[in-house]
Each structure stands twice: as C-alpha cells, then as structure tokens.
Amino acid sequence: MDFYLTALLQGLCLSAIALGIYISMKIFNIPDITTDGSYTLGGAVTAKLLVLHQPVFLALPVVIAAGAIAGALTGLIHTKLKINALLAGILVMTALYSVNLTLMGRSNIPLINTASIFSLINISADFNHNVFWILLVFVAIITLLIGYLLKTDFGIAMRATGNSESMIRALGVNTDRMKIIGLALANALTALSGFLMTQFQGFADINMGIGIVITGLGSVIIAETLINWLRITSVWLSLLLVLSGAIIFQFVLAITLSTGVDPTLLKAVTAVFVLLIVSLPRLSFKSSA
Amino acid sequence: MIAIENVHKVYNRGKANLVNAVNGVDLEIAEQEFLVIVGSNGSGKTTLLNLVAGSVLPSSGTVHIDGNNVTRLADYRRSEWIARVFQNPLSGTAPDLSILDNFRLAAIRTKAKGLSIGINDNFKKQVKDKISTLGMGLENKTDQLMGTLSGGQRQALTLLMSVMDTCKVLLLDEPTAALDPRSAEIVMRTADKLITEFKLTAILVTHNLKDAYTYGNRIIQMGEGKILHDVKGKDKSALKQSDLFDWFG
Numbered sequence: 135m136d137f138y139l140t141a142l143l144q145g146l147c148l149s150a151i152a153l154g155i156y157i158s159m160k161i162f163n164i165p166d167i168t169t170d171g172s173y174t175l176g177g178a179v180t181a182k183l184l185v186l187h188q189p190v191f192l193a194l195p196v197v198i199a200a201g202a203i204a205g206a207l208t209g210l211i212h213t214k215l216k217i218n219a220l221l222a223g224i225l226v227m228t229a230l231y232s233v234n235l236t237l238m239g240r241s242n243i244p245l246i247n248t249a250s251i252f253s254l255i256n257i258s259a260d261f262n263h264n265v266f267w268i269l270l271v272f273v274a275i276i277t278l279l280i281g282y283l284l285k286t287d288f289g290i291a292m293r294a295t296g297n298s299e300s301m302i303r304a305l306g307v308n309t310d311r312m313k314i315i316g317l318a319l320a321n322a323l324t325a326l327s328g329f330l331m332t333q334f335q336g337f338a339d340i341n342m343g344i345g346i347v348i349t350g351l352g353s354v355i356i357a358e359t360l361i362n363w364l365r366i367t368s369v370w371l372s373l374l375l376v377l378s379g380a381i382i383f384q385f386v387l388a389i390t391l392s393t394g395v396d397p398t399l400l401k402a403v404t405a406v407f408v409l410l411i412v413s414l415p416r417l418s419f420k421s422s423a
Numbered sequence: 424m425i426a427i428e429n430v431h432k433v434y435n436r437g438k439a440n441l442v443n444a445v446n447g448v449d450l451e452i453a454e455q456e457f458l459v460i461v462g463s464n465g466s467g468k469t470t471l472l473n474l475v476a477g478s479v480l481p482s483s484g485t486v487h488i489d490g491n492n493v494t495r496l497a498d499y500r501r502s503e504w505i506a507r508v509f510q511n512p513l514s515g516t517a518p519d520l521s522i523l524d525n526f527r528l529a530a531i532r533t534k535a536k537g538l539s540i541g542i543n544d545n546f547k548k549q550v551k552d553k554i555s556t557l558g559m560g561l562e563n564k565t566d567q568l569m570g571t572l573s574g575g576q577r578q579a580l581t582l583l584m585s586v587m588d589t590c591k592v593l594l595l596d597e598p599t600a601a602l603d604p605r606s607a608e609i610v611m612r613t614a615d616k617l618i619t620e621f622k623l624t625a626i627l628v629t630h631n632l633k634d635a636y637t638y639g640n641r642i643i644q645m646g647e648g649k650i651l652h653d654v655k656g657k658d659k660s661a662l663k664q665s666d667l668f669d670w671f672g
Contacts, residue, residue, distance in 0.1 A: 283538070290524045291536040298517040300509060304476075305532045306502030367521065367568060 139262050141388035145381030146269040147330040148349055152357070152380035153280055153373065154323035155350035160358065161284075162316045163296035164212070167223040167347045171230030172204040172321040174343035176328025178234040181243040181338035190251045194329065201325025202318040204230060209314030234340055241340040250333045265334060272330070276323070277373050284369045292316060324350070345401050352408040353379035359415055383407075424592065424624040425452040425475060430484030432470050432648075444470040445481070446648030452641075456655075457618055457625045459635045462645035463671065468628050469596060471645065475626065476594055477501045489591060503533050506585030508578065508614070510597040515581035518570030522561070522580065525569050526550045529584035553583055557613065575606025582613050586621050593618060595627040599634070607631075611638060632671075636664045644670050 151173065158166035176197045183193040204226060211222040235241065251272070252265045283289045294302040295312045303309055327346075332338045356379035361372055390403050432445040445467045452458055462468040473479040474486060477498035485494045488504050506529075509515045516525050527542050547565065555562040557579055561572070569577060578598055585593055595614060599607035615638055618625045629635050635642055641655035642662070652670055654662055 282540075285540050285542075286538050287527065287531055287536040287541045288538050290520065290527055293520055293524070294517040294528055297519045298514065300514040301517055302528065303478075303499045304502060304505075304507040304509075304515070305528050306499050306534075307536060308497070308499050367566075 136262070137388060137392060138385070139266070141384040142381060143262065143265055143269060143334060144331070145384035146266075146273050147334050148327050148346075148353070148384065149273050149377045149380040150276060150323045150327040150330065151346065151350040152353035152376050153276065154320040154327075155347070155354045156357070156373075156376045157280075157316060157323070158320040159351070159354060161293055161296050162313060162320075164219045164313065164317065165223070166205070166208060166219060166317055166320060168204055168208045168226045168230070168317070168321055169223075169324050169347040169350060170343040170345070171227035171234070172201045172324045172343075173328040173331075173346045174234045174338075174340065175200050175204055175230055175237075176325030177332040177338035177342055178237045178243075178328075178340075179325070180329045180332045181245060182237055184245055184248040184250070184333075185243055187248070190249050190254060194251075197325045197329040198322045201322040201328075204325070205317040205319070205321025206314050208321070209317035212317075213310035213313050231340070238338065238340060242337060244337045245333065246336075251330070252333055269330065273377065276326070277377060280323075281370050281373050284373075345404065348404055348408055349380075349383060352404070352411065353383045355379070355408065355411050356382055359411060362415075424454045424456070424489055425450075425626075426485075426487040427451075427471075427474070428485045428487075430471075430474060430481045430486065432467075432474060432479060433482045436482070443648045445474065447484075448648070448650060450643070450650065452624060452626070454624055455622050456641055457615075457623075457639040458627070459639035459642045460626065460628045460645060461630070461632065461635050461642065461667070461670070462651075466645040467648040468645040470648075472594055472596055472626060472628050475592070476505060476507060504591045505594060506532065506588075506590045506592070507594045508581050508585065508596065508598045510600050512574040512577040512581070512601060516569045516577050516584075518568065520569055521566050522554075522569055522572075523547065523550060523565045525580070526553075526565075526584055526587060530587040532588040532590075534588070553587070554580070557583065573606070575602050575610060578602060578606070578610045579613050582610065582617055586617055586623075590621065591624060593623045593625040595625065595629075597628055597630065599629075599631065614638075632664065632667045636662065636667055642667075 151169065155169065158164050179197050179200050180193050183196060208222045208226045211217050211225060212219045252268055255268060256264060257267045258264045284293065291302060291307050292312060295307065295309050299309050354376060357375040360375050366372055386407055387400065387404065391397060395403060427448055427450040430445055430448050434442040434444055448471060460468040460471065470479055474481055477493065477496055480495060485492060487493065488501065493501055523542060527546065531541065550565055551562045554565065559576060559579065561576060598614065599610050602610060611634055627639060640659055642659055643650050644652040
C-alpha cells in the first residue's frame with residue numbers, strides 16, 4: 135500500500151511540472167524542454183538554501199524566481215533572436231547543468247536535519263500522511279491561481295497567443311512579451327516541482343531532471359486524450375485532468391515496477407508508455423476510418 | 424486619417440530576386456473614406472495594406488494614422504486605431520477559444536489585458552445583443568468554440584468584433600476570398616453596414632471586381648508597386664463595371 139501512496143505523493147510533487155508543460159505546450163504551443171534544467175534548478179536552489187539553514191518561506195520565492203528567469207531566457211532567445219523554441223530550450227537546459235552544479239558545489243546534496251515544507255505543520259503522526267495533506271493544499275493553491283489567471287483578460291490573451299497569433303497581435307497584444315511571460319510561468323512551476331521533490335525525497339541530485347520533461351509531457355498527453363474524448367472546454371476541468379494525468383502517470387510507473395521490471399529500464403519504460411498514449415488514439419482512429 | 428508618403432518596400436535588397444513590392448506610393452485617405460484596392464497578383468496591394476497595419480514596415484517613406492507618425496510602430500501597437508479582418512477566417516479569430524472569449528479580447532483591443540475577470544453577465548448580454556444583429560442564430564451559442572463555426576460565420580463575427588472597441592480604421596484583406604458566394608455577400612453587406620454605422624475609415628483589398636464596383640467611395644488600382652488609377656466620390660459612382668474590366672485589359 136505504501137508503494138502506491140508514494141506514487142500518489144510523487145504524482146502530486148510532479149503535478150506542478152504537468153501544469154507547466156500544459157502552459158508551454160498546450161496553451162502557447164511551444165515545445166519547451168528547458169524543463170529538465172529548471173526542475174533540477176528548483177531542487178538545487180532548495181537544497182542549497184535549506185542546507186544553509188534558510189527558512190522554507192525564503193526558499194519558495196527564490197525557487198519560483200530562479201525557474202522564471204530560466205524560462206524567460208528561453209523565451210528571449212526564442213522570440214528576440216528568432217531561434218527555434220526547441221533549440222532555445224536545449225541551449226538553456228545545457229547551460230543550466232553547469233549553473234546547477236556550481237550552485238550545488240557537488241553532484242548530490244542530502245538534506246539531513248534541515249527545515250522542510252513537510253515538517254512545517256503536523257497534521258498526522260505518519261510522515262507520508264502529513265506529506266499528502268501538505269502537498270494537496272499546495273497543489274490546490276497553485277491550481278486555483280493558474281485557473282484564475284487563465285480566466286482573466288490576461289489569461290484569455292495568453293490562450294489566444296498560442297492559438298491565433300495574427301488575431302491577437304491585431305488585438306493589441308505583444309506576442310513576444312506574452313511568450314516570454316508564458317515560458318517564465320511554465321518554468322517557475324517546473325522549479326516548484328523540483329522544490330517539492332527535493333524535500334520529499336530528502337536530497338537534490340544533479341541528474342534528477344534527466345527525462346523529467348517526458349513525465350510532464352506524458353501527464354499532459356493523458357489529460358489531453360481525456361479532454362478530447364470527453365469534449366471538455368472548461369478551464370477548471372482541464373486543469374484537474376492535467377493533475378490527474380500526473381498522478382496516473384506515476385501509478386503506471388509504480389505498477390510497472392511492482393511487476394518486477396528492472397529499475398534500470400525505468401526510463402525506457404517511461405518513453406514506451408508515453409509513445410503508447412500518444413499513438414493509441416491515432417491507431418484507433420485509423421481502424422474506424 | 425491615413426497618410427502614406429513616398430513609401431517604398433523592397434524585398435531581398437541586393438539579391439537577384441529583388442522585389443519592389445511597393446514603389447514610391449503617395450496616398451492620402453480621408454476620414455470616413457472607404458477605399459477599395461484592386462490589382463493583379465503581385466501588384467503590391469496586400470503589401471500596401473500591411474504597411475498600414477504594421478505587419479510590414481516600409482524600407483523608406485512615412486506612414487501617419489490620425490496625425491501620428493506610425494512608420495516604425497509594430498502592428499500590435501497600432502490596434503489603438505486599427506481593426507483587421509484577414510483573408511483566412513482562421514487568422515481573425517482564435518478557434519480553440521469560445522465565441523465569448525474572442526469577443527472579450529476584441530472588446531479590450533485598445534486597452535491593457537489585465538489580471539481581472541472581464542466576462543460577466545453584463546458583458547455576455549452585450550455580446551448576445553451584438554451577435555443577434557447578424558441574424559445568423561449564433562446569439563445562443565456564445566459558449567461554443569470559435570473553431571466549430573463555418574468560415575462565413577467566423578468572418579462575420581470578426582467584423583462585429585472589430586467594432587466591440589473604439590475603432591477608426593478597418594482593414595479588410597480579401598475578407599471573402601475563402602467564402603462561398605452567399606456567405607461572401609452577407610460578410611460584405613455586414614462590413615458595409617458597420618462602416619457606415621460606425622463612421623469608419625476603411626480599406627478593402629479585393630480581387631472581386633463586382634465588390635470593388637458595388638462598395639466603397641474610392642477605388643485605386645495597383646500595378647508593379649504603383650498606383651495606376653485613382654477614382655473617388657462621384658466619379659467612383661459613375662464608374663461602370665466594364666470600366667474596371669478594361670483596367671485589367
């Protein structure tokens with residue numbers, strides 16, 4: 135049972151990434167892979183500050199700012215230098231590896247006897263239950279904020295930027311600026327996942343971000359499949375499905391591992407799983423046509 | 424309202440495939456003038472329209488709108504004066520947003536898009552009333568996604584959207600080129616009605632000589648980046664459709 139609880143908790147930790155990828159990929163239509171770097175950046179900043187005995191309340195805004203700067207850099211390279219978004223993301227991600235390593239000073243920082251968001255409040259004696267409630271509140275707040283944002287005039291303009299650029303420029307929106315803000319927001323969310331995961335697993339590692347973009351992508355694609363299938367247009371339901379996608383994704387990985395698959399094959403399994411959810415809807419369309 | 428002075432637009436300068444898309448055009452468009460631009464493909468009429476819109480910046484010359492020098496101003500900053508309808512119905516609206524969301528953005532075209540929720544019951548009613556004037560039965564479908572509508576419906580809605588906020592200049596870039604004849608007629612009539620009703624200055628680029636003949640109070644013909652004919656006011660009304668055909672003869 136604990137096994138599945140851990141999967142649920144990891145899913146909640148990674149749901150911020152899923153929201154971030156949802157914003158960059160679905161709302162702005164930009165394939166952003168700065169993610170791998172900004173996730174580790176979030177973890178590295180968190181670990182460094184906590185080891186220096188800084189309070190969690192200081193770490194949180196610093197992590198958000200760090201992620202936002204990373205995203206804004208990708209956005210600037212993409213919009214101002216007119217470089218392909220994928221390449222811009224790869225460049226920033228690669229550079230972030232050195233930044234993260236410099237920040238951390240070594241490849242792994244264990245968190246022992248340091249402050250943690252999960253020990254701020256004691257709701258339950260059981261560590262995992264406590265983590266669950268804190269994560270739930272944390273993710274709920276983020277989701278409410280993003281949901282509200284998408285409902286505002288600014289949010290509608292954001293959604294239109296990825297959907298019909300010519301239209302939204304004609305309606306007076308600087309789309310370059312909008313994309314930079316969008317990528318900053320997406321990567322701030324990604325860094326938040328790094329913040330949560332580092333404290334949950336009790337360490338930050340320079341390699342923790344490798345392939346994490348696939349986790350976010352997989353979660354969003356699960357959500358998208360459901361959104362299309364159920365013909366959902368509501369912003370709130372879409373966000374809830376993205377969160378569910380992140381959790382479903384972790385459950386699938388947990389179940390795969392529990393069947394005795396070698397953990398070294400985990401990344402391969404992840405990739406195959408994402409390939410399956412991307413291709414299955416297409417395959418079934420083909421047979422019905 | 425719009426003053427274009429000695430404007431040139433050169434593409435691929437210094438290369439073998441150099442194009443003088445607009446070659447020294449002087450054009451003064453008065454307030455409430457409805458200018459129709461005709462010309463064969465590659466004559467520079469769309470470039471001229473885009474120079475006014477700001478999607479294309481001139482190689483030399485100046486562009487003034489409502490007394491402001493906008494020569495180097497980006498397209499999104501000209502939305503203060505200009506509303507646009509594109510050739511492709513997909514370009515003027517956001518397909519994955521609801522009709523209501525599209526109208527909300529149009530209603531704040533000249534304003535900042537802030538962090539408050541602007542769609543309330545009052546706004547919904549306002550949009551419904553506006554849409555019902557089209558008589559297309561779309562007023563009860565405002566929560567539907569824009570992408571589920573036909574090209575004609577989307578062009579008609581784009582026109583309505585342009586007058587949701589204060590608008591001085593309306594740019595129509597072959598708005599009916601992608602539509603069937605019936606939808607095209609509805610869209611052109613709606614455009615004409617709105618231009619009169621809201622006292623707009625308008626520019627219509629078209630290949631349809633019947634529309635060029637029917638609508639507008641001034642017509643110019645472009646050819647090789649220059650203005651070949653310029654007929655306005657009474658002379659435009661006196662112009663026969665066959666005269667237009669002769670221009671292209």
